Amino acid sequence: MDTLKVAIIGCGSIAQNRHLLEFEANEHVEITAVCDIVEERAMVTAEAFGAQSYTNYEDLLEKEEIDAVSVCLPNYLHAPVSIAALEAGCHVLCEKPMATSSEEAEKMIEAAERNSKKLMIAHNQRFVSSHERARKLIESGEAGKIYSFRTTFGHGGPEGWSVDGADSWFFKKGEAFIGAMGDLGVHKADLLRYLLGEEFVEVAGFVENNAKENVTVDDNAVCILRSESGVVGTLTASWAYNANEDNSTVIYGEKATLRLEDDPDYSLVVQYTNGEVVKYELGQIQSNEEGGQTNTGVIDHFVESIVEDKQPLIDGEEGKRSLEIILAAVESGETKQITRLAK
Numbered sequence: 001m002d003t004l005k006v007a008i009i010g011c012g013s014i015a016q017n018r019h020l021l022e023f024e025a026n027e028h029v030e031i032t033a034v035c036d037i038v039e040e041r042a043m044v045t046a047e048a049f050g051a052q053s054y055t056n057y058e059d060l061l062e063k064e065e066i067d068a069v070s071v072c073l074p075n076y077l078h079a080p081v082s083i084a085a086l087e088a089g090c091h092v093l094c095e096k097p098m099a100t101s102s103e104e105a106e107k108m109i110e111a112a113e114r115n116s117k118k119l120m121i122a123h124n125q126r127f128v129s130s131h132e133r134a135r136k137l138i139e140s141g142e143a144g145k146i147y148s149f150r151t152t153f154g155h156g157g158p159e160g161w162s163v164d165g166a167d168s169w170f171f172k173k174g175e176a177f178i179g180a181m182g183d184l185g186v187h188k189a190d191l192l193r194y195l196l197g198e199e200f201v202e203v204a205g206f207v208e209n210n211a212k213e214n215v216t217v218d219d220n221a222v223c224i225l226r227s228e229s230g231v232v233g234t235l236t237a238s239w240a241y242n243a244n245e246d247n248s249t250v251i252y253g254e255k256a257t258l259r260l261e262d263d264p265d266y267s268l269v270v271q272y273t274n275g276e277v278v279k280y281e282l283g284q285i286q287s288n289e290e291g292g293q294t295n296t297g298v299i300d301h302f303v304e305s306i307v308e309d310k311q312p313l314i315d316g317e318e319g320k321r322s323l324e325i326i327l328a329a330v331e332s333g334e335t336k337q338i339t340r341l342a343k
């Protein structure tokens, strides 16, 4: 198979810390072009990776022969840029959250189908070793029937991460659409769907802005989810866990409690009801604090799905379902009612 020509659109933090490095490390890929609305960023990145530099993604798609595109842009641009790239005949890896509405997500899925191209959403939490192992323990019945869970993702906020710091698009409703829930909550919504292997049907949410001033999006959210089989649990997302990041999940089952990314030394601790405790030393989860020191597995999976012509693990439909959970949480917060999701 010929080398895949890849373009990265958006040269901010996620592109620098993960996409560019992981594409460069992949033997099937050549980074052909990069794009950022800030010319200096695009040029410096292009130089570092031996690529062409663009400030307008439409020019890039028109002028370059690209096989696959990574969309590393503010949330409001995910759908329009992904659709333009799919229509230009490119496979697309789009960052999370997939879009800002179900309708947009649907249009992305349709564009992928119409053009027979892959569409993958970068939910990297599915590739974390402790999460993969926990899914197997649940799927095999080792943990017994699952009753409940609690999952959280929080840190001090994107001012410590985004290339634009405190001026970042992450804090602006028009560009981000959703704050901590869109940035972090959607990761856990996707993870829980994956771990439990079933869909959520009811969501109750308090999606608030009670920590940061001068931001127009949520920075603290607490939600209750109920799955179709009746598993209930809490999902929390925060940009105000100021002292330390918390990226932990606990699953409470009939035969075992599974503690994921909850212990500083052991990324998975399984406490069986018979008293036995198994501590797994698996690779550490990728975090903002670590930057790009670990491989997320996302880019390799995306490339493999193209090279081997396989459906990616997190396709458009999966991304849409995870998005709909956070949209339901926001709706619930606004209406003060439980929001129901289609099965």
Ligand SMILES: NC(=O)c1ccc[n+]([C@@H]2O[C@H](COP(=O)([O-])OP(=O)(O)OC[C@H]3O[C@@H](n4cnc5c(N)ncnc54)[C@H](O)[C@@H]3O)[C@@H](O)[C@H]2O)c1
Pocket: 009, 010, 011, 012, 013, 014, 015, 035, 036, 037, 038, 041, 055, 056, 057, 071, 072, 073, 074, 075, 077, 095, 096, 097, 122, 123, 124, 161, 162, 163, 164, 168, 169, 182, 183
């Ligand atoms: N998977 C993860 O764990 C993870 C982690 C962080 C961010 N993300 C996601 O990645 C995406 C990008 O976030 P980030 O942290 O890199 O943000 P960032 O603020 O660091 O970078 C965004 C970049 O996009 C550029 N940009 C804005 N509008 C543009 C346009 N019209 N054309 C070209 N470039 C444009 C900006 O100049 C900036 O360089 C977001 O969707 C975010 O949710 C995912």
